[in-house]
Amino acid sequence: MVAGFAAYVTSCSPAAMRLHSGPLRSTVEATGKILDASGEIPRAPEALGGKSYTELIESGVIKTAIDEKYPQALGISGIMERVNIWGNSAWDIVVNEYAKDSPFFTSDFASGIETSNDPRIINRLVPLAPDIALRIRPDLDARDLNMDATFKAFRCRLLTPSRNEVRAINQAIARCGEELIFFRDHHEWVERFLNKHRSFRVEPVTTELKTPTGYALISTIRVKSIKDGD
Known part of the structure; x- marks a missing residue:
């Protein structure tokens, strides 16, 4: 099943381990700040300026390291829950009518992400072929559904995007x-597009x-620039 495979790859890839470490790191640091505020953590020695835990964390003097195998294990244990959500969500079957000169790419991340009108929801773009891709639009209400292999709440629609929409995907x-990044045809625009x-x-x-x-911690994922250390 595509959703199950995508969930497994997303949970086990090195990128996923890095991404899932972020919220855990924030949780550890927030817990440390709460303990610090209640006097449970002594101040640092004079070699570190006698600062509090909170001051050291916020100044970047000390950093929290997360064993990436731990978020990987959490991701693997939650695969079926994620399959349940995605299998009971709305799917777009995207047919690329411009695949001859503008085929879909794919990459080592397994799927692309796309923001939605709801800041809590991240759509997943799963390219299957140069002319076919899936857009999975997660339904938060599916979290309340019992695991059911029939996916009763599943619904889908067929879309034929414009050339500009293909470019955006x-x-x-x-x-x-x-x-x-993997692509089928080395058109003259491809290298320029990928470099951009x-x-x-x-x-x-x-x-x-x-x-x-x-x-209160609110965690999500976003596409960010990494140029010049951004």
């Missing part, structure tokens, strides 16, 4: 690739909100 796929979008990759983004009792 390829841009998302190219920007999400880690190191490799090569300095991007998917990164975790966590927003930390202070609350009366601690911190």
